[in-house]
Amino acid sequence: MEYKDYYATLGVDKKASADDIKHAYRRLARKYHPDVSKEKDAEEKFKNVQEAYEVLKDPEKRATYDQLGSNWRAGQDFRPPPGGGAYQRYYTSGGDFSEEDLGGFSDFFANLFGGRGAGRAGRSQAHQGGFEGFKQRGADQRATISISLEEAYRGTTRSLQLQVPEVDATTGTVQHKIKTIKVSIPAGAAEGQQLRLAGQGAPGFGGGPAGDIYLEIHIEPNALFTLQGRDVYLTLPVTPWEAALGAEIKVPTLGGPVGLKLAAGTKAGQKLRLKGRGMPAKPHAGDQYAIVQIEIPTAKTESDRELYQKMAQQMPFNPRQQWSV
Amino acid sequence: MVSVEAIMTKKDLLIIADYSEQDLIPVEEVCEICGISNKTLNKLIEYEIIQMDQTSHQLFFNVAQLNRIQTAIRLKRQLEVSTQAVAVILDLLDELETLRSRVEVFEKHYLK
Numbered sequence: 001m002e003y004k005d006y007y008a009t010l011g012v013d014k015k016a017s018a019d020d021i022k023h024a025y026r027r028l029a030r031k032y033h034p035d036v037s038k039e040k041d042a043e044e045k046f047k048n049v050q051e052a053y054e055v056l057k058d059p060e061k062r063a064t065y066d067q068l069g070s071n072w073r074a075g076q077d078f079r080p081p082p083g084g085g086a087y088q089r090y091y092t093s094g095g096d097f098s099e100e101d102l103g104g105f106s107d108f109f110a111n112l113f114g115g116r117g118a119g120r121a122g123r124s125q126a127h128q129g130g131f132e133g134f135k136q137r138g139a140d141q142r143a144t145i146s147i148s149l150e151e152a153y154r155g156t157t158r159s160l161q162l163q164v165p166e167v168d169a170t171t172g173t174v175q176h177k178i179k180t181i182k183v184s185i186p187a188g189a190a191e192g193q194q195l196r197l198a199g200q201g202a203p204g205f206g207g208g209p210a211g212d213i214y215l216e217i218h219i220e221p222n223a224l225f226t227l228q229g230r231d232v233y234l235t236l237p238v239t240p241w242e243a244a245l246g247a248e249i250k251v252p253t254l255g256g257p258v259g260l261k262l263a264a265g266t267k268a269g270q271k272l273r274l275k276g277r278g279m280p281a282k283p284h285a286g287d288q289y290a291i292v293q294i295e296i297p298t299a300k301t302e303s304d305r306e307l308y309q310k311m312a313q314q315m316p317f318n319p320r321q322q323w324s325v
Numbered sequence: 326m327v328s329v330e331a332i333m334t335k336k337d338l339l340i341i342a343d344y345s346e347q348d349l350i351p352v353e354e355v356c357e358i359c360g361i362s363n364k365t366l367n368k369l370i371e372y373e374i375i376q377m378d379q380t381s382h383q384l385f386f387n388v389a390q391l392n393r394i395q396t397a398i399r400l401k402r403q404l405e406v407s408t409q410a411v412a413v414i415l416d417l418l419d420e421l422e423t424l425r426s427r428v429e430v431f432e433k434h435y436l437k
Contacts (some may be wrong), residue, residue, distance in 0.1 A: 026404070026405065029403055029404050029405075030404065033400070033403060033404060035396055035399065035400055035418070036400075036414070036418065046403075050403065137357065137358070137360075179339075179340055180339050180340070181339075181340045181341075181342055182339065182340070182341050182342070183342045183343070183344065184341075184342070184343040184344060184345070185344050186343075186344055186345040189344065193344065193389075194388045194389070194392060195342055195344050195347065195388070196347070196348070196350075196388045196391070197340060197342055198348065198350075200340060209357070212358070214388075214392075215342070217344075226429060226430050226433050226434065228426045228427065228429070228430050229426070233430045233433070233434050234434070235433070235434045269435060291434040291435060293434075
């Protein structure tokens with residue numbers, strides 16, 4: 001088993017004081033907390049930091065760790081002492097970290113401080129020795145359902161499979177059951193929207209209730225449209241003469257193409273609103289916004305250049321007239 | 326509502342779920358799920374970390390509110406900050422999300 005250097009994880013010396021350890025934890029927690037950090041692998045790094053802090057902040061655990069790891073050298077494998085670790089009654093309620101946090105700690109931690117099978121790969125909490133009378137809610141499971149923007153607009157169904165631990169009623173052993181979930185997603189589904197399947201997660205411990213399954217919707221990026229809340233944005237490329245003279249243009253929307261009247265004198269960057277053409281919602285649907293982008297044709301031939309020069313001569317226009325240069 | 330049907334083999338289970346039919350979660354269950362007391366939950370409400378419907382004396386929560394409570398508890402516990410600080414963090418995260426969304430629109434549709 002891989003030895004975990006908790007001091008290195010927190011970036012502190014082995015002789016660091018309790019204050020140093022606390023400050024190091026707080027700095028790294030701010031940096032890697034998955035709710036606020038956009039760093040790569042933030043969640044994994046945060047778990048490592050949490051685990052290290054959980055051990056090093058407690059004088060007794062720290063002493064145990066220092067003692068058991070004192071003969072370890074870099075590159076060696078670590079062997080826990082026979083008979084398990086010193087902390088069989090580690091998991092107490094009301095601690096700084098929740099049972100959910102502790103459930104994510106490594107096998108190395110579990111072997112030092114008790115809690116059989118407490119690895120991060122997912123564990124059943126139903127078979128931890130030495131925890132009689134201890135009641136704990138089962139872990140929740142989370143999954144993401146990725147759908148296209150069109151599917152979010154129209155609604156869709158999805159099937160997914162999750163492996164969830166379950167305690168066999170007859171043998172009492174933990175088995176992994178495959179749960180197939182058929183989900184109906186209504187029209188107007190939003191990014192991050194969650195569906196809770198109560199009691200379908202991992203079994204509880206000591207008579208505690210089972211956890212839940214949470215399914216979160218993720219809407220994939222779209223080549224044409226950008227979603228912002230319930231509104232949808234689209235770039236509308238137009239020619240200079242369409243912008244100058246006005247035009248009737250067919251514009252795609254999620255619900256199908258619609259005609260849009262471009263007014264004469266439309267400017268680049270102008271935002272044209274198509275009311276109710278965004279995502280379905282209550283009390284009213286979002287809008288679609290077409291952002292005007294004037295595309296300038298390249299002068300490829302002599303005739304094209306002459307045309308531009310004629311326009312320059314006949315339409316004196318200085319877009320920089322407000323500059324004093 | 327979620328209907329659960331054991332129609333496959335012993336190892337498999339089929340769950341049919343519908344996003345448009347979400348159960349509301351009673352306050353006692355919210356406290357149990359989040360591992361907090363009623364007092365702690367009331368404190369989160371007091372600091373407007375979750376918005377409550379004042380007119381109906383709301384005793385039920387939807388999934389979005391549950392998730393926000395879980396995030397608040399997680400931040401408070403793991404960052405070792407006060408409830409007031411958690412309220413500020415969540416407000417800033419909301420604002421950050423809005424700004425990121427606006428920047429995405431700006432970069433994709435205005436900066437070509």
